[in-house]
Amino acid sequence: MHGMSSDSLFRAVERFGQALEGSGMPRMPARVFAYVLAEDSDRYTAAQLAEGLQVSPAAISGAVRYLVDTGLLIKERAPGRRGDIFRVLDGDIWATITTARKPMIDNFIAAVDDAIALVGEETPGGQRLVETADFLRFTRADLDDLPRRWASYRSEVRARKVGVAPVRTPR
Amino acid sequence: MHGMSSDSLFRAVERFGQALEGSGMPRMPARVFAYVLAEDSDRYTAAQLAEGLQVSPAAISGAVRYLVDTGLLIKERAPGRRGDIFRVLDGDIWATITTARKPMIDNFIAAVDDAIALVGEETPGGQRLVETADFLRFTRADLDDLPRRWASYRSEVRARKVGVAPVRTPR
DNA sequence: CATTTGCTTCATAACATTGTGAAGATTCAA
DNA sequence: TTGAATCTTCACAATGTTATGAAGCAAATG
Numbered sequence: 001m002h003g004m005s006s007d008s009l010f011r012a013v014e015r016f017g018q019a020l021e022g023s024g025m026p027r028m029p030a031r032v033f034a035y036v037l038a039e040d041s042d043r044y045t046a047a048q049l050a051e052g053l054q055v056s057p058a059a060i061s062g063a064v065r066y067l068v069d070t071g072l073l074i075k076e077r078a079p080g081r082r083g084d085i086f087r088v089l090d091g092d093i094w095a096t097i098t099t100a101r102k103p104m105i106d107n108f109i110a111a112v113d114d115a116i117a118l119v120g121e122e123t124p125g126g127q128r129l130v131e132t133a134d135f136l137r138f139t140r141a142d143l144d145d146l147p148r149r150w151a152s153y154r155s156e157v158r159a160r161k162v163g164v165a166p167v168r169t170p171r
Numbered sequence: 172m173h174g175m176s177s178d179s180l181f182r183a184v185e186r187f188g189q190a191l192e193g194s195g196m197p198r199m200p201a202r203v204f205a206y207v208l209a210e211d212s213d214r215y216t217a218a219q220l221a222e223g224l225q226v227s228p229a230a231i232s233g234a235v236r237y238l239v240d241t242g243l244l245i246k247e248r249a250p251g252r253r254g255d256i257f258r259v260l261d262g263d264i265w266a267t268i269t270t271a272r273k274p275m276i277d278n279f280i281a282a283v284d285d286a287i288a289l290v291g292e293e294t295p296g297g298q299r300l301v302e303t304a305d306f307l308r309f310t311r312a313d314l315d316d317l318p319r320r321w322a323s324y325r326s327e328v329r330a331r332k333v334g335v336a337p338v339r340t341p342r
Numbered sequence: 343c344a345t346t347t348g349c350t351t352c353a354t355a356a357c358a359t360t361g362t363g364a365a366g367a368t369t370c371a372a
Numbered sequence: 373t374t375g376a377a378t379c380t381t382c383a384c385a386a387t388g389t390t391a392t393g394a395a396g397c398a399a400a401t402g
Contacts, residue, residue, distance in 0.1 A: 082398095
């Protein structure tokens with residue numbers, strides 16, 4: 001074997017990976033995550049990732065640490081096996097991505113709160129920061145309701161495709 | 172005058188700016204946007220930004236181009252005035268931020284669609300990409316309803332603070 | 343307990359990004 | 373048209389980031 005099995009896969013990973021990079025993920029984690037989604041297997045050893053992406057094991061090591069830390073991959077060690085295996089947390093990718101976003105928002109809120117503490121709430125600038133913090137808190141709360149909305153959207157889209165009335169979701 | 176008027180402001184900009192960097196915004200645009208929010212004025216010339224942040228006009232030039240391109244700042248030229256002035260688009264910062272996010276999501280969707288076209292929908296990997304694209308489309312649609320939810324959240328929070336019943340928002 | 347396998351850490355070299363001063367362009371005023 | 377003010381572009385130096393090979397550790401096997 002000599003690397004990624006198809007050129008299409010390689011380009012798909014590249015394309016999707018760049019989009020992930022654009023939203024702040026470092027390069028190698030982005031490529032690894034893109035590969036894990038686009039490739040057909042659903043479990044990978046570090047060696048397979050290195051082989052598949054044609055990069056060194058060292059690069060994979062850093063990348064999967066990042067992805068595991070941010071909750072986008074989980075690491076499992078099978079008993080009687082020397083190496084870890086990596087996979088996405090869940091059948092539902094959206095759940096993974098959503099969950100992974102929460103700590104980021106929390107981080108953001110903490111930063112803005114710190115900034116507010118520094119400049120005070122009384123100035124015009126402080127007020128803008130307070131408004132920003134409020135909005136971020138709302139965003140955070142809104143995320144908790146997102147699974148319900150996603151389920152609702154899905155059933156509507158499916159209904160439209162199949163031609164039946166959508167299932168009514170609880171408010 | 173010799174730069175940023177207070178050390179608190181400087182540190183607030185630094186803190187908030189780093190949070191913005193963490194979500195993928197390049198360094199200098201992040202600092203400029205943080206400054207524009209946290210500082211007390213609401214209109215800035217490029218020179219004021221350079222002076223306030225203690226960086227060169229050249230650095231500001233690139234940063235504001237980025238911010239204007241992504242819709243986080245607008246550039247206006249006052250008649251009879253030599254330089255442009257910059258400000259946030261709107262009294263409501265959340266609206267600015269939300270709007271700024273849409274093209275990013277569209278970009279993302281386009282990338283995943285390209286990736287799907289490359290690997291096909293029939294493979295397990297392709298299916299995961301389709302699921303991802305679906306979720307992104309939902310996210311995009313969900314964003315359009317966000318103003319309503321935000322208004323609802325605000326009235327609830329205000330009600331809680333002031334001690335009256337929240338205004339009922341339309342479904 | 344030695345060996346093999348597989349990941350991680352580390353120093354480093356290649357590469358990319360950032361911010362600068364200097365020069366160029368554009369706009370208004372006179 | 374000249375001059376002054378202000379922004380933009382450019383080449384470059386400083387700084388960060390990335391990915392690598394090599395060496396080191398840890399876990400399982402015999």
